[in-house]
Amino acid sequence: MLLEPFQKSAxxxxxxxxxxxxxxxxxYDLAPYSDEMLRLMSKYELPGSVVPEMTSSMIEISTGVCHSSDQVLGQLSEIRDALIKSADRLNIAVVGGGTHPFQQWHERRIYDKPRFRELSDLYGYLSKQFTIFGQHVHIGCPDADSALLMLHRMSRYIPHFIALSASSPYVQGQDTQFDSARLNSVFAFPMSGRAPFTLSWEAFGQFFEKTTRTGVVKSMKDFYWDIRPKPEYGTIEIRVFDTPLTVERAAGLxxxxQSLASWFIHEQPFMPQEDDYMVYTYNRFQACRFGLDAVYVDPTTGEPIALREHIRLTLRQISDHARKLGASYGVHILGEDAELGTNDARWLRETQQRERLLAEVVRRASMRFRGRG
Incomplete structure (x- = not known):
């Protein structure tokens, strides 16, 4: 099977x-109301889309093509407000976070859609355990080779993305001691992890042809990589973020x-190497386990540094780009959070310590999603 052409995007x-x-x-347990929500949401004229996900207690929203984080926030806010109105009519609530703190996976229902049924047949119980919730960010690339270069540069910052978005400390009613336990579920899938190190679309096409010839994959959708090319959109898609508790944090991320990508394009700060990936899995684990308290091993020097310190260094390096793109406010908030060691996982734990009831944690998280509390 041939790889589809890489489309042009801004x-x-x-x-x-x-x-x-x-x-x-x-x-405040999960509720199988996605069909009803989709029916109500279809009455609104909204940017982007609202679609079902793997199980019937999930829903996915997406923006259209945006050119700034302010535009992302505007579109997400508009969709969120419609979601809340629809949920109120059904007497349910909508919540962010990478995992539901106490749902039982065996109670989930696979959404009735051919691809989801096919995945359920293939992956068995893993499909229901995939009731986890992530944020995906697409960044436009001018051409296919630039997209692969962007992908491998971004890979150095996977721990930063994980730690800043981490919001999944609880699974099946237990504190996992991970800030992002969601990604442990993703790792169970055979085509997860990192993309192969290729810097030309021709070489990537050869890899794709080999894997499809074996029957291991049928399309790009079968790759659950942390970052993957999306040739039909002309983007790369970063998939490691937990869903934040607020749309404001999602826009900030x-x-x-976008600011990192601008830095890469305009300053060409480094060339990625295959050896970058020697510390990739370790850095990824550290960020999942310890969040902003993780240790980050610099892929170039091999020296360990506190991840929050590397985040602060990175934010200084990209500050001019953030300013020019109008992203300074959101990036500044992320910098403050790195300074304080504050992410959504910490908020969830502190709320649980105060309230002593995970259902109350979910209720309060639903209020945060509404823009209250």
Missing amino acids: ALSLGVELELQLVNTHD AGFV
């Missing part, structure tokens, strides 16, 4: 997808990605 354009939880307002 460099540094943005698209954001958020996978969201639907919960009842009785005990998109602004961080």
Whole structure:
């Protein structure tokens, strides 16, 4: 099978997808209301799209093509407001976060869609365990080779993305001691992890042809990589973010990605190497486990540094680009959070310590998504 052509897109354009939880307002467990939500949401004229996800207690929203994090925030806010109105009519709530803190995976229902049924047949119980919630950020690239160069440069910053977005400390009612436990579920899938180190679309096409010839994959959708090319959009898609508790944080993270991409394009700060990946899995684990308290091993020097210090260094390096793109405010907030060691995982834990009831944590998280609390 041949790899589809890489479509043209505006460099540094943005698209954001958020996978969201639907919960009842009785005990704040997940509720299988995606069909009803989609029916109500179809009555609104909105940017982007609202679609089902793997199980029926999930829903995915996405922006259209945006050119700034402010535009991302505007579109996400408009969709969020419609979601809240629809959820209120159904007496349910919409919540962010990378995992639902106490849902039981075996109670989930696979959404009735051919691709989801096919995945359920292939992956068995993993499909229901995939009731996890992430933010995906697309960044436009001028051509295919530039996209692969961008992808491998971005890979150095996967720990930064994980730690700043981490919002999944609880699974099945237990504190996992991970800030982002969601990514442990992703790693169970055979085509997860990192993309192969190729810097030309021709070489990537040869890899794709080999894997499809074996029957291991049928399309680009079968790759669950942390970052993958999306040739049909002319973008790369970063997939490691937990869904934040607020759309404001989601937009700030998109602004961080866009500012990094601008730095890469205009200053060419480094050339990625295959050896960058020697510390990739370790750095990824550190960020999942410890969040902003992680250790980051610099791929170039091999020297360990506190991840929050490397985040602060990175934000200084991209500050001019953030300013020119209008992303300074959101990026500044992320910098303050790195300074304080504050992310959504910490908020969830502190709320649980105060309230002593995970259902109350979910209720309060639903209020945060609404823009309250």
